[in-house]
Amino acid sequence: MKDGELITQLSIFVNNEPGSLASIALVLKECDINLKAFNIAESAGFGVLRAIADDPRKACASLRGRSIAVKPTKVIAVHVEDQPGGLFGIARILGEAKINIEYAYAYAGKKGPVIFVRVDEPEAALAAIRAAGMKVLGEKDL
Amino acid sequence: MYWNPEVECAPREEIERRQFESLRGLVANLYDNNPFYRGKMDGHGVKPGDIRCLEDISKLPFMYKDDLRDNYPTKLFTVPTTDIVRYHVSSGTTGKPTLVGYTREDLEYWTESLARALTSVGITDEDTIQVSYGYGLFTGGLGLHYGAERVGASVLPSSTGSTERQLELMVDLGVTAIACTPSYLIHMIEVAGKMGIDFRRDTKLRIAVLGAEPWTDAMRKIIEESAGIRAYDIFGTSEMAGPMFTECGEQDGIHLSWDMVYPEIIDPETGEVLGPGEEGELVVTMLKKEALPMVRFRLRDVTAIIEGPCKCGRTSPRIRRITGRTDDMLIVRGINVFPSQVEHALLQVPELTGHYQITVDRIGALDVMKVEAEIDPDAFSDKMEDLMSIKKRAEGIMKKYLNIGVRIELREHGSLPRYEGKGSRVKDMRSMK
Ligand SMILES: [Zn+2]
Numbered sequence: 080m081k082d083g084e085l086i087t088q089l090s091i092f093v094n095n096e097p098g099s100l101a102s103i104a105l106v107l108k109e110c111d112i113n114l115k116a117f118n119i120a121e122s123a124g125f126g127v128l129r130a131i132a133d134d135p136r137k138a139c140a141s142l143r144g145r146s147i148a149v150k151p152t153k154v155i156a157v158h159v160e161d162q163p164g165g166l167f168g169i170a171r172i173l174g175e176a177k178i179n180i181e182y183a184y185a186y187a188g189k190k191g192p193v194i195f196v197r198v199d200e201p202e203a204a205l206a207a208i209r210a211a212g213m214k215v216l217g218e219k220d221l
Numbered sequence: 222m223y224w225n226p227e228v229e230c231a232p233r234e235e236i237e238r239r240q241f242e243s244l245r246g247l248v249a250n251l252y253d254n255n256p257f258y259r260g261k262m263d264g265h266g267v268k269p270g271d272i273r274c275l276e277d278i279s280k281l282p283f284m285y286k287d288d289l290r291d292n293y294p295t296k297l298f299t300v301p302t303t304d305i306v307r308y309h310v311s312s313g314t315t316g317k318p319t320l321v322g323y324t325r326e327d328l329e330y331w332t333e334s335l336a337r338a339l340t341s342v343g344i345t346d347e348d349t350i351q352v353s354y355g356y357g358l359f360t361g362g363l364g365l366h367y368g369a370e371r372v373g374a375s376v377l378p379s380s381t382g383s384t385e386r387q388l389e390l391m392v393d394l395g396v397t398a399i400a401c402t403p404s405y406l407i408h409m410i411e412v413a414g415k416m417g418i419d420f421r422r423d424t425k426l427r428i429a430v431l432g433a434e435p436w437t438d439a440m441r442k443i444i445e446e447s448a449g450i451r452a453y454d455i456f457g458t459s460e461m462a463g464p465m466f467t468e469c470g471e472q473d474g475i476h477l478s479w480d481m482v483y484p485e486i487i488d489p490e491t492g493e494v495l496g497p498g499e500e501g502e503l504v505v506t507m508l509k510k511e512a513l514p515m516v517r518f519r520l521r522d523v524t525a526i527i528e529g530p531c532k533c534g535r536t537s538p539r540i541r542r543i544t545g546r547t548d549d550m551l552i553v554r555g556i557n558v559f560p561s562q563v564e565h566a567l568l569q570v571p572e573l574t575g576h577y578q579i580t581v582d583r584i585g586a587l588d589v590m591k592v593e594a595e596i597d598p599d600a601f602s603d604k605m606e607d608l609m610s611i612k613k614r615a616e617g618i619m620k621k622y623l624n625i626g627v628r629i630e631l632r633e634h635g636s637l638p639r640y641e642g643k644g645s646r647v648k649d650m651r652s653m654k
Binding site (some may be wrong): 088089092093094120122123124125127128146147148149150152168182183197 | 224278341415548593599602603604605608609628630631632633635636
């Protein structure tokens with residue numbers, strides 16, 4: 080796997096109570112962290128905010144400095160022609176390659192829609208996506 | 222090493238003989254000079270002459286925390302105010318505070334007791350001890366202060382708060398021992414980590430004397446391993462004088478100075494005296510107190526008396542670590558639950574930090590218990606599935622420990638309150654309905 084093929088996503092633990100997300104949003108603002116895309120997964124009592132930041136390394140350090148539980152994770156960014164069909168396309172490709180999608184979410188990128196996909200076997204996923212003729216984006220392409 | 226070997230290692234027969242002498246003198250004096258306790262004894266149908274051996278203590282009536290509150294501020298004092306040299310006040314969680322007073326002799330015994338205790342954990346005149354208990358109305362700060370001075374240690378009276386400054390002083394002065402609450406030491410270790418201070422590498426700390434709130438052996442293990450120290454339990458309440466007694470180097474029960482206190486364990490429901498090793502409520506009779514005598518005072522702390530000699534050579538009686546309080550005890554769906562059990566269960570889940578908050582509520586006719594627990598930042602995963610499996614595992618362990626179903630809610634690291642003194646990690650919403 081070459082550098083720049085995978086995107087660094089920040090996963091942030093959020094208490095599921097009024098004001099929690101707002102307080103994280105305030106910290107992001109105070110630390111001058113700009114989010115390009117994000118998605119929130121919720122469960123009873125807590126949630127996970129998954130976000131693509133401009134400068135993930137710097138963002139991660141500033142959040143940790145403010146005692147926020149944050150974990151960098153690698154995700155794949157795929158350029159798609161149009162979102163609904165696009166997600167189906169990726170799901171089919173990865174399904175046929177027997178690769179499990181942990182989660183996926185979309186982003187209306189500057190150069191067209193992008194889908195972020197989290198899988199356990201990124202290398203195999205990259206190969207399958209490329210073999211199907213789809214375009215994988217690096218951090219600079221976002 | 223012993224501070225007062227003649228007393229600490231006295232033969233069993235001498236202990237019993239001298240305890241009985243003290244008790245007989247105490248009861249006679251109270252009956253003659255203290256209208257409150259005389260009234261209690263008369264109401265109970267017992268006279269000083271009925272106390273013919275040590276076991277006869279069970280014939281005497283109990284004293285309760287409410288007796289102190291009802292007689293606030295000084296109605297239970299048995300000496301004139303001119304003989305009082307200090308007061309301390311404990312803030313009750315409900316109602317009036319309780320006031321305790323000390324004669325010079327009372328302070329002398331308290332300090333002597335702590336000198337014995339600090340020596341027993343290995344603190345000497347070569348140590349520098351940071352006293353991070355609150356100084357003031359609370360007994361912890363001043364009590365430990367004078368006890369540590371008595372053994373000749375260099376005392377840093379840092380009290381509570383400004384943790385970063387406390388850590389800087391700990392490093393700069395080469396502090397070797399600390400006295401504070403266990404949760405405050407854990408907080409200090411966390412703050413140190415953020416400041417780039419490693420307790421093992423950057424401090425000379427080797428001993429911690431921890432108390433004023435319940436803690437567990439599992440918590441001790443975490444503290445000892447993360448700070449590279451030995452942590453000892455200290456016990457005592459303001460009614461007894463303050464924190465007075467600690468474990469010895471064996472870490473196998475808290476030694477009670479037999480010349481100052483006579484302990485009993487009773488069944489909290491029936492008041493019946495229980496045998497050695499049986500768990501129940503601790504009741505103390507203070508054998509030397511002048512200003513505010515305590516006879517069969519019900520502490521509400523749950524523990525057991527350990528029988529047999531200690532490896533350290535001390536013959537004084539020992540009690541087990543306090544496992545809970547009879548009044549902290551929650552009855553959830555008819556089952557007794559102690560917060561210490563919850564704490565112990567949580568420590569079996571390495572992905573959680575050990576900080577918690579319990580909420581009990583009643584939904585319809587059913588009691589529902591919720592435990593909020595902080596997730597360790599290192600264990601945090603972006604996958605919901607991983608987080609749910611931590612939650613499920615914690616719920617399984619909780620069920621095993623408590624015998625009731627508990628809902629675990631994962632919380633962000635650092636989001637639950639830290640208790641620096643006596644604080645309640647229990648919210649019982651049922652009492653508000
Ligand atoms: Zn011992």
